[in-house]
Amino acid sequence: MATTPKLxxxxxxxxxxxxxxxxxxxxxxxxxxxVHGGIVTLVDPLPYMTYQPFLPEVMAGSIEPRHITVPHARNLRQTELLRGKVTKIDHATKVATVQGSDGESFEVPYQDVIMAAGAITKTFPIPGLAEVGIGVKRVEEAVYLRDQVQERIQFADNTPDLEARKRALRFIVVGGGFNGVETISELQSAARLAAERSQNITPADLDFQLIEAMPKIMPEIKADTAVWVVEHLRSRGIQVRLNTSLGDATNHHLKLTSMAGDNKGEVIDEFDADTLIWSAGVMANPVVRNTDFNIEPRGRLVVDAKLRAVDADGKVIEGAWSAGDVAAVPDLTGHGLPDNTCVPNAQHAVRQSKVLAANLYATRYGVGQAKDYKHESLGAVAGLGYGMGVAKIIKFPVKGFPAWVAHRGYHGLAMPTWERKIRVFGGWFNQIVAGRDVWDIRNLEDPRADFVEAATPPAKKAEAK
Ligand SMILES: Cc1cc2nc3c(=O)[nH]c(=O)nc-3n(C[C@H](O)[C@H](O)[C@H](O)COP(=O)(O)OP(=O)(O)OC[C@H]3O[C@@H](n4cnc5c(N)ncnc54)[C@H](O)[C@@H]3O)c2cc1C
Incomplete structure (x- = not known):
């Protein structure tokens, strides 16, 4: 039965x-x-936006997961909110197909469309990766990783099986970009605290490994700063393996392959690991391929500098707009990606949103004039665990504690809405007063298990056996 919501x-x-x-x-x-008699409709399978730069701090227990999400219903009171996934856009007829949360599809007509579906984790066909790996793109993944690392440490603390203990204490992160480095740094910082408080293991028993296929990590920062980060991570006991890639992950048995030198392509190490984290980049959301828009070879929707969708001849497509991670936005500063498009990051997405909203408004209602999007990068900041960071502010490298303060200051203030800022800063203040709270919560995947056990009559349990 069709379940079209009232539109x-x-x-x-x-x-x-x-x-x-x-x-x-x-x-x-x-x-x-x-005011002009129209309506803004937002479709998303999730009821909130996620402040992704804080995912690593959620993994470390430094921020409560809900505090990095911004609920649509509270902040978009004048917007028609539809819960579901857009599966198709037919711009020729201006109709979107939406799959609702009950799995049923319905159609939504529109006058203007804004493609803002972001990116998804980019993976490669590595055997076993889909079965045992996890990404770092969603708050659910961050919560899982926070709990997984703590649970594995507690398991290792108790098990007499030395092989099982090694597997449990081995945490592998693939991808040495900003996200991978922040992820391994924050997780290891929290894991060390847990290990110090364990009875039978010490921080030296933890085996954190960062796997990077290129000879350098963090391409966004200068080579000597990246070398400093590698040395810093190694001084903390994190193995940084450059020129190395993951070749196989079947059944949690990981095989690492050399990416350079005489032994290029050969397996250089193999071991079992319970935790495999994949952070090797993102790609434009493939939903754009199910539209009649112009898509470039990397899978992004092609727009002009005014953020209007354009066809293969560069002609503006009326009523279609896009920006953020899903779009190839021209970078007019000349400091973007090699193809002169903007780097996919929040710094751009937030600023593009302002230009896009103003341009669409000007075009649709004839108020003002559409302007080009142009933004010179302010740099990048990364947290490397509690009290430690690295940053490039404009052009200047900053390391250590000042960079960590810059990371928290910048992102804390960039967190959307005052209500959310207060919660994040409040949490950090609590941490200073009451200490870090890195512990896990168990059984989130099966919260009814105890109740089912208690509520099932003995006869039925015997029958089930
Ligand atoms: C771990 C991590 C750390 C990061 N750190 C930084 C940082 O420090 N600085 C920085 O500038 N950037 C950072 N980024 C990048 C930044 O978060 C992204 O560039 C930014 O979120 C892009 O915004 P967007 O609106 O294009 O996409 P998103 O914010 O990803 O939003 C896409 C939305 O589309 C929804 N959606 C997906 N598919 C559909 C569909 N079919 N139908 C309807 N809705 C759909 C999703 O649920 C989501 O709500 C980080 C990213 C990650 C993953």
């Missing part, structure tokens, strides 16, 4: 995805569009 009859501006771009565009346009 507004007003001319619609449809936003596909309520992350950075979609959330801010909806916030900027919702009231203004209503």
């Amino acid at each position: 507004s009859q007003r001319p619609r501006i449809l936003i596909v995805g309520g992350g950075y771009l979609g959330f801010y565009v909806a916030k900027a346009l919702q009231k203004k569009v209503k």
Whole structure:
């Protein structure tokens, strides 16, 4: 049976995805569009946007998971919110197909569409990766990793099986970009604290390994700063394996392959590990391939500097807009990716949202003029665990404690809405007063198990056996 939700009859501006771009565009346009008799509609399978730069701090127990999410319902009161996934856009007829949370599909007509579906984790066909690996893109993954690391340490603390203990204490992160480095640093910082408080293991028993296929980590920062990060991680007991890739992960048995030198392509090490974290980049959300828009070879939707979708001849497609991780946005500063498009990051997505909202408003309602998007990068900041960071601010490298303060200061203030900022800063203050809270919560995947056990009559249990 069709389950189309009750839809507004007003001319619609449809936003596909309520992350950075979609959330801010909806916030900027919702009231203004209503005044003109229209409606802003936002479709997302999730009821919140996620502040992804804080995922590693969630893994470390430094921020409560819900505090890095920004609920749509609380902040987008004038927006029509549809829970579901857009599966197809037919811009020729201006109709989107949405799969609702009950699995049923329905159609949504629109006047303007904004593609803001972001990126997904980019993977390669490595045997076993899909079965045993986990990404670092969602708050659920961050919560799982926080709990997994603590649970494995507690397991290792108790088991007499030395092989099982080694597997449990081995944590492998693949990908030495900003996210991979932040992930391994924060997790190891929390793991060391847990190990210090264990009875039978010490921080020296932890085996954290960062696997990077290139000869350098963190391409966003200068070579000598990246070398400093490698030395710092190694001084903390993290193995950094450059020129190395993951070749196989079947049944948690990992095989590492050399990426350089005489033994290129050969397996250089193999071992068992219970935890495999994949952080080797992102790619544009493949939903854009199910549209009649112009898609470039890397799978991103092609837009011009005013953030309007353009066809293969560069002609503007009326009523279609995009930016953020899903789009190839021209970088007019000349300091972007080699193909002169913007780097996919939040710094751009937030600023693009303002330009996109203003340009769409100007074009649709004839108020003001559409402008080009141009933003010179402010640099990058990364947390490397409690009290430690690395940053490039404009062009200047910053390391250690000052960089960590810059990381927390910048991201704390960039967190959307004052209500969320207060929660994040409040949590950090609690940490200073009451200490770090790195512990896990168990059985989130099967919370009913105890109740089912208690509520099942003995006869039925015997029958089930
Ligand atoms: C671990 C991590 C750390 C990061 N750290 C930084 C940092 O320090 N600095 C920085 O500038 N950037 C950082 N980034 C990058 C930054 O988070 C992204 O560039 C930014 O989120 C892009 O915004 P977006 O709106 O394009 O996509 P997103 O914010 O990812 O939003 C996409 C939205 O689309 C929704 N969606 C997906 N598919 C569909 C569909 N079919 N239909 C409807 N909705 C859909 C999703 O649920 C999501 O809400 C980090 C990213 C990660 C993963």
